[in-house]
Amino acid sequence: MSVSAVIMTILVCVGVFGGAAACVIYSMKKGEQNGDL
Amino acid sequence: MTYIGIIGYVVYYMYVSFTGMWNSVSPDVIYKNLVDNKLLLVLLFSGVCIINSWVVYRGVNKGLELACKFMIPLVFVGLIPLLIRAMFLPNILKGLNYYMDPNWGALCKLSTWAAAGGQAAFSLGIGPSLMIVYGSHLRKNTDVTVNVLTVAMLDTSVALLAGFAIIPATVAAGMDPTSGAPLIFIVLPTLFKMIPGGQILGVVFFIAVFFAGFSSSISHLETPVTSYMDHLGWSRGKAVVIFTLLTIAGGAVCVYNMQFLDIISRWIGDYCYSLSAVIGVIVFGWIYGIDKIRREVNVYSDFKLGAWYNPLLRIVSTGIMAAIVIHSFF
Numbered sequence: 360m361s362v363s364a365v366i367m368t369i370l371v372c373v374g375v376f377g378g379a380a381a382c383v384i385y386s387m388k389k390g391e392q393n394g395d396l
Numbered sequence: 397m398t399y400i401g402i403i404g405y406v407v408y409y410m411y412v413s414f415t416g417m418w419n420s421v422s423p424d425v426i427y428k429n430l431v432d433n434k435l436l437l438v439l440l441f442s443g444v445c446i447i448n449s450w451v452v453y454r455g456v457n458k459g460l461e462l463a464c465k466f467m468i469p470l471v472f473v474g475l476i477p478l479l480i481r482a483m484f485l486p487n488i489l490k491g492l493n494y495y496m497d498p499n500w501g502a503l504c505k506l507s508t509w510a511a512a513g514g515q516a517a518f519s520l521g522i523g524p525s526l527m528i529v530y531g532s533h534l535r536k537n538t539d540v541t542v543n544v545l546t547v548a549m550l551d552t553s554v555a556l557l558a559g560f561a562i563i564p565a566t567v568a569a570g571m572d573p574t575s576g577a578p579l580i581f582i583v584l585p586t587l588f589k590m591i592p593g594g595q596i597l598g599v600v601f602f603i604a605v606f607f608a609g610f611s612s613s614i615s616h617l618e619t620p621v622t623s624y625m626d627h628l629g630w631s632r633g634k635a636v637v638i639f640t641l642l643t644i645a646g647g648a649v650c651v652y653n654m655q656f657l658d659i660i661s662r663w664i665g666d667y668c669y670s671l672s673a674v675i676g677v678i679v680f681g682w683i684y685g686i687d688k689i690r691r692e693v694n695v696y697s698d699f700k701l702g703a704w705y706n707p708l709l710r711i712v713s714t715g716i717m718a719a720i721v722i723h724s725f726f
């Protein structure tokens with residue numbers, strides 16, 4: 360596996376999966392505050 | 397119609413994977429037999445349409461919301477075993493390299509941006525106005541910015557997860573990672589046939605694909621139903637019945653006349669969705685007033701949209717959408 364592929368895998372995974380997890384956690388907290396959950 | 401047709405194929409492949417049919421019949425023969433069996437295709441198509449209409453008839457909370465709460469997590473859960481199994485295949489690093497090694501030269505091509513924009517517009521439902529319809533059901537105090545970010549990130553996550561589960565494994569097995577129907581219905585069954593535990597993975601995979609497709613297809617019916625309820629005062633039942641019958645009739649014609657399906661796919665998929673997305677960007681960005689949109693969104697949002705958002709929507713989004721339209725015509 361090339362170095363650029365490794366770097367891209369790390370960046371994309373952290374960015375996309377991390378970003379999605381952060382958004383979901385934030386949405387859930389916000390939903391709790393608004394009484395949605 | 398094309399979308400529901402593909403879900404019909406997936407339903408059949410759930411049966412194929414349950415019975416392990418690919419162990420006795422070659423996957424390309426299974427696919428060819430299915431495509432040639434017009435009556436079965438119409439029945440599968442109609443069955444998916446009827447389940448679809450039942451979910452939409454139940455309404456937004458008891459139908460769509462309940463179905464998606466159940467189905468969307470299962471898409472993630474269904475893809476993870478496939479991903480884990482794929483990572484233990486021989487030559488998987490070669491496959492990962494194929495999937496993740498960037499080709500920077502492609503960024504200079506209009507076709508790359510048009511394909512990426514088209515995929516985003518279709519996947520996020522911008523072209524067929526799905527997000528506008530879903531957005532119309534939100535509460536007044538909803539944080540739209542966070543909701544939009546969450547939808548975009550989760551959509552990309554599922555796409556990336558599916559890509560990691562499928563593309564490297566296909567390359568590692570020495571097969572052509574072609575796109576579309578042949579990848580799902582010929583290449584992957586061949587892969588499942590080759591690897592130990594492939595039948596269980598196949599069952600899980602096709603169930604996950606069914607949930608992913610079905611949760612999207614209900615939004616395609618909800619869009620005209622909501623529009624006709626809001627603008628013409630139709631009841632939900634009347635709108636659901638009429639649009640379901642129209643879809644089944646159109647689907648049956650497409651199954652028996654593939655030329656008609658090509659015309660429909662070309663005009664609606666390539667031109668109408670792109671044009672609709674461009675019109676949407678122009679209306680919101682240039683006519684309705686972008687500052688008005690920012691003010692409305694920022695009232696209940698923790699992340700305020702600043703002045704930077706104006707050129708992003710007016711220039712970048714319009715440019716990408718225009719590139720999609722130009723590319724689709726040539």
